[in-house]
Amino acid sequence: MPSALPDGEPVPSDGSLPDHALAQLGERPFGFYLHVPYCASRCGYCDFNTYTATELHSSGAVASQETYAANLVAEVRLARRVLGEADLPVRTVFLGGGTPTLLPARDLVAMLAAVREEFGLAPDAEVTTEANPESVTPAYLAELREGGFNRISFGMQSARPHVLKVLDRHHTPGRPEACVAEARAAGFEHVNLDLIYGTPGESDEDWRASLAAAIGAGPDHVSAYSLIVEEGTRLAGRIKRGELPRVDDDVHADRYLIAEQALAAAGYTWYEVSNWATTEAGRCKHNELYWTGGDWWGAGPGAHSHVGGVRWWNAKHPAAYARSLAAGHTPAQGRELLTPEDRRVERILLELRLSAGCPLDLLTAAGLRAAEQALADGLLDPVPYAEGRAALTLRGRLLADAVVRDVVD
CATH class of the missing domain: 1.10.10 (Arc Repressor Mutant, subunit A)
Incomplete structure (x- = not known):
């Protein structure tokens, strides 16, 4: 989730929503976003609400990875109280971060189990987690699949070591492709690879190689995003100091055309500007829920939610988030009525x-x-x-x- 939160009006301490929002429950698809804010290290381009162990050291156990799943489950239970008895079978669940797979697989399964117990899952529910390639093993993936996950998204970004180095990505080239095979072997029905183009120092040939590697791995979904250099990030500082070149819009456009050509030739069809899938079933239904005005509850530090024309967002820091829940209060920091x-x-x-x-x-x-x-x-x-x-x-x-x-x- 973005690291900056907007201003907004106060949220009642119990998290209650206006009657008009609750009256519309069930009219649109309903999903859950579960935010896991932990990362092994911070990527130089990242502006998301994430924290390394060092950054959380002073917060103590209240913000620890070991207790995080229990906090997330507490917010899922809060969501059930706020939304009342409305029949809301969950169409999509998406665990994002950060790196959700830094937590034990049993913790991710426990978060999903809370959603299932409180709301129930639709028969065709899509359940996704993001993962870094180095943070999973075949056994870990098998445990996730057995626990109900059926889609996984790996952060590949590039196949070229020098590009990964600029992005501060630490996985071994070739590992994302191996992860696709391991996920398929574990029984995952849908697998995505995330790519980034327009990194300083990346050539057209580098980008073609990354696309070829991703396509060759055989995922049924590929996301390709133009690198956005966010102010305040380490990458922005390096470019400002002249350590890395700026990449202009024409280069980004050329890279997009290269992606469209390669992916279309391999049988992928675009369905959103940055997203391609081999079949309609392979599309990310959770993102489609966002894009088409559905309702969702975002649990976790800094997570955003939307129900019936009300949007709200949680406290950013994991410690503040945990303390609110421990006190029996909503972790929501502000909201707006659309x-x-x-x-x-x-x-x-x-x-x-x-x-x-x-x-x-x-x-x-x-x-x-x-x-x-x-x-x-x-x-x-x-x-x-x-x-x-x-x-x-x-x-x-x-x-x-x-x-x-x-x-x-």
């Missing part, structure tokens, strides 16, 4: 990045004029447009942020 206009804008921002696009009837008159111009410029696909949806072309994907900015007026 207006109909807020929700309209968010739908456009998110749905326009999907291959299905967003309905044209979400747009204002000014937004429709901008969409007509984008259509004329070859940024929107004329076929879905004729059917009432704005969907990006390949060129439009390269300029997605600009298209969204223009039509959201």
